[in-house]
Amino acid sequence: MLKYTEDHEWLRAEGDEITVGITAHASEQLGDVVFIELPEEGREVEAGEEIVVIESVKAASDIVAPIAGVITAVNTALADAPGDVNADPLAAWFFRIRPADGADLSGFLDEAAYQALIG
Amino acid sequence: MAEELRRTGLYDLHVARGARMVPFAGWDMPVQYPMGVLGEHLHTRTHAGLFDVSHMGQVLVVPKDGSLRTAALALESLIPADVLGLAEGRQRYGLFTNAASGILDDLMFANRGDHYLLVVNAGCADQDIAHLQMLDAVEVIPVTDRGLLALQGPKAAAVLARLLPEAAGMRFMDSRILGWNGAELWVSRSGYTGEDGFEISVPEAHLADFAETLLAQPEVAPIGLGARDSLRLEAGMPLYGHDMDADVTPAEAALGWSIPKIRRPGGARAGGFPGADTVLAQLAAGPATTRRGLRPEGRAPIREGVPLFAAPEGGDPIGQVSSGGFGPSVGAPIAMACIPADIPDGATIHAELRGKRLPVTVTPLPFITPSYKR
Numbered sequence: 001m002l003k004y005t006e007d008h009e010w011l012r013a014e015g016d017e018i019t020v021g022i023t024a025h026a027s028e029q030l031g032d033v034v035f036i037e038l039p040e041e042g043r044e045v046e047a048g049e050e051i052v053v054i055e056s057v058k059a060a061s062d063i064v065a066p067i068a069g070v071i072t073a074v075n076t077a078l079a080d081a082p083g084d085v086n087a088d089p090l091a092a093w094f095f096r097i098r099p100a101d102g103a104d105l106s107g108f109l110d111e112a113a114y115q116a117l118i119g
Numbered sequence: 120m121a122e123e124l125r126r127t128g129l130y131d132l133h134v135a136r137g138a139r140m141v142p143f144a145g146w147d148m149p150v151q152y153p154m155g156v157l158g159e160h161l162h163t164r165t166h167a168g169l170f171d172v173s174h175m176g177q178v179l180v181v182p183k184d185g186s187l188r189t190a191a192l193a194l195e196s197l198i199p200a201d202v203l204g205l206a207e208g209r210q211r212y213g214l215f216t217n218a219a220s221g222i223l224d225d226l227m228f229a230n231r232g233d234h235y236l237l238v239v240n241a242g243c244a245d246q247d248i249a250h251l252q253m254l255d256a257v258e259v260i261p262v263t264d265r266g267l268l269a270l271q272g273p274k275a276a277a278v279l280a281r282l283l284p285e286a287a288g289m290r291f292m293d294s295r296i297l298g299w300n301g302a303e304l305w306v307s308r309s310g311y312t313g314e315d316g317f318e319i320s321v322p323e324a325h326l327a328d329f330a331e332t333l334l335a336q337p338e339v340a341p342i343g344l345g346a347r348d349s350l351r352l353e354a355g356m357p358l359y360g361h362d363m364d365a366d367v368t369p370a371e372a373a374l375g376w377s378i379p380k381i382r383r384p385g386g387a388r389a390g391g392f393p394g395a396d397t398v399l400a401q402l403a404a405g406p407a408t409t410r411r412g413l414r415p416e417g418r419a420p421i422r423e424g425v426p427l428f429a430a431p432e433g434g435d436p437i438g439q440v441s442s443g444g445f446g447p448s449v450g451a452p453i454a455m456a457c458i459p460a461d462i463p464d465g466a467t468i469h470a471e472l473r474g475k476r477l478p479v480t481v482t483p484l485p486f487i488t489p490s491y492k493r
Binding site: 031032034035037053055057058059060079082083086 | 150151155156157158345349417418419420422444445447452473
């Protein structure tokens with residue numbers, strides 16, 4: 001089951017890791033994505049740290065780490081096909097993170113709360 | 120800043136078609152439709168795109184003594200172009216210069232037999248009109264009861280010929296008055312995309328009808344300002360307020376081509392426009408910096424304001440990006456900037472993006488080959 005952040009990321013717990021992407025709402029707001037810069041695997045990140053740069057035809061945006069931890073994988077395929085973020089935002093994951101304090105997603109928004117957020 | 124945004128006669132059409140509206144030069148304008156900027160850009164390059172450019176200023180300049188020559192010479196006192204030599208039914212590109220040799224605005228002017236029709240940038244229109252009103256010999260009439268459309272792309276001529284058969288016979292930069300359903304349309308074969316196409320001034324009462332009729336043609340999609348910007352950037356066309364302004368000279372903006380020999384030293388009507396001495400001296404000697412194309416390595420766009428450096432480390436900036444983004448038809452990021460003129464095409468300079476210096480190749484403009492119907 002997906003959880004969401006107020007920064008329009010979706011989070012999916014997979015074992016002791018969390019896979020992170022951006023929501024359809026975010027991808028619509030960004031417009032056509034043309035460039036993505038991903039963090040290095042193995043990097044330790046703080047919650048709220050800007051770790052992905054996403055450039056659309058309109059502007060540059062950042063994606064933050066939703067939780068403190070270590071980046072265990074990045075979706076390098078996105079670098080060559082950034083438009084996948086618009087085509088299928090739920091499949092176009094950005095990175096996996098192993099949280100420092102366990103993969104507890106209970107503090108994040110559920111579907112209903114996220115839908116309420118974006119109105 | 121609380122001033123209400125102005126709406127064009129096509130506001131309802133934009134909203135009905137799902138446009139995202141944004142403020143632009145005091146107007147509420149469509150930046151994109153559901154097709155999205157990339158799709159709209161590519162549609163214009165392969166089919167035909169319809170742009171609402173009604174925010175642009177349309178101005179008639181009429182000689183008070185009835186002699187077109189009077190109006191031509193009056194305009195030449197503000198614009199370093201050959202206005203007098205422009206034949207009836209033809210249009211040209213020109214610049215308003217200031218006393219400091221900068222550019223006040225760029226414009227199109229058309230000879231319409233007994234007067235000139237000018238089209239100026241939305242953000243400069245009020246200032247341009249005030250500037251023109253300093254001319255004693257002409258009456259300056261802002262056109263307030265018309266919208267302006269641009270139909271651009273390889274299918275534009277075939278589409279427009281269905282509605283206006285005479286349009287098919289027009290050449291690039293021809294300007295004609297054509298009738299449609301009882302309305303008088305002012306049509307020029309020109310645009311701001313690098314594609315063949317037309318700009319069409321339509322009376323407000325017929326504007327929505329005419330736009331809907333064009334949009335009902337299978338090749339035509341509505342295109343927002345987002346794609347208009349990426350199309351003109353690929354075509355190497357400068358945007359006023361970004362790639363040139365009151366502090367940038369014609370030579371620096373790489374617009375010296377718009378100043379013909381007849382207005383240069385030795386020409387029959389040399390000089391005689393604001394800033395002429397400096398503008399002409401700089402054209403002759405070559406400017407120290409000039410507007411060039413840039414191709415960043417990789418896929419990261421470099422946007423307006425990004426500083427440029429000669430070396431991968433250290434040194435002072437040699438310029439900054441004036442327009443930049445992703446070029447959908449180029450398939451890569453592209454940009455323009457005013458940089459030292461002695462840097463050759465093909466040279467590598469560096470753009471500082473998010474604290475890192477990214478290699479950028481200096482290239483000639485435009486980035487795509489225009490397909491005008493000359």
